[in-house]
Amino acid sequence: MPELPEVEVTRLSFADRIAGAQIQSVRVGKPLRWPLGIEPNALVGRQVQVVRRRGKYLLVDLDQGLLLLHLGMSGSLSFVQQAPEPGKHDHFDLQTSRGTLRLNDPRRFGAVVFADSEDDSQAQKLLGKLGVEPLAGDFDPLRFHRALVQRRAPIKQVLLAGDVVVGVGNIYASEALFLAGIRPTTRASRLSKPRAARLHQAIGQVLARAVEKGGSTLRDFSNAHGESGYFQLEAMVYGRDGQACKVCGTPIKAIRQGQRSTFFCPQCQKP
DNA sequence: AAAAGCCCCTGGATGC
DNA sequence: TGCATCCAGGGGCTTT
DSSP states (O other): OHHHHHHHHHHHHHHHTTOOOOOEEEOOOOOOOOOOOOOOGGEEEEEEEEEEEEEEEEEEEESSSSEEEEOOOOOOEEEESSSSSSOEEEEEEEETTTTTEEEEESSSSOOEEEEEEEEHHHHHHHHOOOOTTSTTOOOOOHHHHHHHHHHOOOOHHHHHOSSBBSHHHOOHHHHHHHTTOTTTSBBBGGGOOHHHHHHHHHHHHHHHHHHTTTTSSSSSSSTTSOOOOOOOGGOOTTTTOOOOSSSOOOOOOOEETTTEEEOTTTTTBOO
């Protein structure tokens, strides 16, 4: 579910409220993707400092170490003063002096991992190969083009891989490629400098807009306040198989690339 | 090195 | 409130 916009919207919805809180108890439910990596009780008494984001990971800095949170496909966080009894899909609770941060994740592809520092091997295994942040200043079109030229895979799959640029998942990859007028099957290495620059711009544009709209709520995404997102209403191609292109009226096509669905307009998007 | 497949897991939608 | 099948916003790991 959660791509960069959903993760960022989630972060914004609780970061200020949890900053400075002291951890009072930790509850773990069913196993998530990876073990926590620390005895839960060892976190009690530590203080939450800031909540950052790297790609689709949330980094919760503590006064000693940090927690890496990933929402996987179906995860969402809530942060409330008084948490109700945990439901069957509530698999992690961080009860603090300011409220309880709770991870709900039916499919359990998500994770909460403790690391002593961002540089240690535990954290680097997850963060080490991540590409550039698309909403940060160091995402520049020429560098982007130079990276793409070395990849022969279809551009959609290069975007999803996350080692060139992070945060672009299945929805926003299709949307950005539509905005850029690029066919998702085009080999990344065949993109000209101007087309790469156009894609670079489209990625920034679509992600920023999605953050503004609170992310996309397709089935059940909500931020830590429980609020839905509305970007899906603005989707140009994602989930619109067979429907008319909003620009030219041509039916949108759905294909599969690397076991993921891809949507594009055969008229507006050139190989 | 890069690319392609596989798989983790649950639940909703659809078809029979 | 039957059963089988397919699909879903991710990504690490293994194999080519």
